[in-house]
Amino acid sequence: MLQRLTIAERQLALAISIAVILAGLLMAAAGSGDPMGPHGAIVMFAGAIVFLAVLRVIQDPEPLEDRAENYYDDPTRVGLLISLGWAVIGMGMGVWVAAQLAWPDLRFDAAWSSFGRIRPVHTSGVIFGFGGNALIATSFHVMQRTSRARLAGHVAPWFVLLGFNLFCVIAASGYLMGVTQSKEYAEPEWYADLWLVVVWVIYFVLYIRTLARRNEPHIYVANWYYLAFILVVAVLHIVNNLAVPASFAGAKSYSAFAGVQDAMTQWWYGHNAVAFFLTAGFLGMLYYFLPKRAERPIYSYRLSILSFWGITFFYIWAGSHHLHYTALPQWVQTLGMTFSVMLLVPSWASAGNALMTLNGAWHKVRDDATLRFMMVAAVFYGLSTFEGSFMAVRAVNSLSHYTDWTVGHVHAGAMGWVALITFGSIYAVVPTLWQRETMYSWKLVEWHFWLALAGTVIYVFAMWNSGITQGLMWRTYTESGTLTYSFTDTLVAMHPYYVARAAGGALFLAGAILAAINVYLTIRNVPQKRTEGDYPTPSEATEPAVPVAE
């Protein structure tokens, strides 16, 4: 695989790996006695693996391949496999934390296994590990195909992919050691954050450079979304993680923001992590793989424009709906709430555009579980965006806030939308990427679909019940005007739903394991067959810049 790099590229990779090893050495030495020390060792280890892998091929001859003839898919393939690995780890941790809530003894009395430490391993594992790797991998795939151009660079995509995973490993191992900034979805400490900035800027440059060399006059919608994802996540990440390290020799920093400004910055970040990481990027996936699989034109280009700008413009304002009825000034809450409601229409326009695209292909949705994954994902996207706008209304939020309803809402989006579109895309892209005839087993895909759907529905219904019960119990007063239920009473009421949630999560995890097995067997056992026309070609004709109206 690495023989496909030129000797100069191999030398560059070697130099980078040496720099990483040295950085790790510095961290390990400076941070000894602090969690930064073990992190230094992890960085050194990661650098050493790359160093040895490149060293093995450094003497090999220059590659003979004509790069203009092929897309560069090695990083995509590796990225998809890593993504599946994280799916199993992240969802496995999810089932464990869910089980801990139902049966607290499953902590086994260790510090590292306490709920507060393994919960972020679950959230980061699925969002960044599973989702992030899938986004990076599919973005490499999609931008090459829709630009009819090879990736601009061969070391950069590896740097982005492996660098991002180093960030994920530092994050997850840090949580287990108790390292956290206590900011949801932004838990990793300052050195991990700085590293991610480097990785992300290179990702952005790589994307722009590849687009710049495209052989298509127009940029396809999927790329708008991927680009919005990369650009806005960079802005969010940098601003929310502005912090002053307590010491350069330790994993502890203090946020640049304090009090309610800190809360507002965090939820501006948190909500837009949902918007631009978990929505925009995956809409990019949807816009490529759904029409490709359905073999239908996108229902409406105009609707694509409307929903893209609607989503990118309105989402940025919505974060303050996470802080209703708090110390946050009411006018900020008003803006968050009204923009969340206005956001609903463009969101539904996206979901509708996807579903209308399936007109003329519904028989394929019936027969093909891969396409069905994508269809159900679009439905869940519509459901959870409606639910989100609804919960952003202050009066609704007064019941739903701090309850399991929020958890159910997030999982309707994360499982029903994000994970299903990702699995659908993986099943669609794996045969193309590995040049196989088909997936190893369509039956397994079918099984996965029903396991995932059942798991999601059980999970979401359990949390709706639990959350609304909880919210109502909290606000029930006796005739005397005092609280009817103690907090413990609500826990007792929630217990059956917690058991159901763990069971739903276990079904979902089982599906993910089937996916990993199926992909493995496809790569190993299915005969080769190259997808037709899967190589860069110059655009066949020039096109008018502005489409003529009907």
Next chain:
Amino acid sequence: MSVKERDPLTGHQTTGHEWNGITELNTRVPRAIWFFIIVTHVWALFYWVLMPAWPTVNTYTKGLLGVDQRQQVEARVAAADAKRSSWSDPITSLTLDEVRSDPTLMAHVQRTAPALFGDNCAACHGAQAQGGPGYPSLVDQAWLWGADDETVLETLRVGINAPHPESRFSQMMAFGRDGLLDREQIRIAADYVQSLSRPAEEINADRLAAGATLFEENCASCHGEDGTGSQDLGAPDLTDEHWIYGGDEKSIFNTIFHGRQGWMPAWEQRLSETERRILTIYLGQLKETHHDD
């Protein structure tokens, strides 16, 4: 593919672009979308006019309704307090026995107490007030500082070994860890202590006598000559069946070796006097109900 084709299924034209096989129709945005965009935007506009909404240089637009969330919540809390005062004032001003003899007031106590206990006491003392290792039962007859109304009220107010300036204070020394007794002496003392509540068990008479001497020299100052403890000092009775940290030989050994210092928060800042009084009445009831069983 610059030619705009017509999709046979929908009759709509494509935009004429093609990306790796993907095309787009140039379908008009459905009317329903424009309709709902207008509805949501007009609604937002109304909301902005009526409620606090947009920042200006030094302040923000207050909204025509003049709503302010702080004033709202303060008014609602005040209204709820006023409504409760009809029964909470008498509970605070009357003696507890007077409260007990008033069925109306007691109805309010019954409704209020369980959640109050659940939210503030149950985490340590257990949902049924049955206690647990390290946490005294509140339904037995063994009360470290006494079980009468005044004492319980005071314990709730100031806590035990709490940062409150008037807190009750009680500490058992770490006889082993601090080198006051060696391990063998502690074992002998533990046997003796155990024999106080279980006189039937056979223990070597010499060992028992040695234990009695050790007890007199080290323990009796707090726990009393006969080991029945002292409620003035918060020293537990060692002759009864009730053990906070366990009555088996190993637990007693550990207690003597490492010492003990229980901790209960002072509730003066957290719970109102009415609430502490409600809890005191409720604890008395729990104890009686349990005793009747």
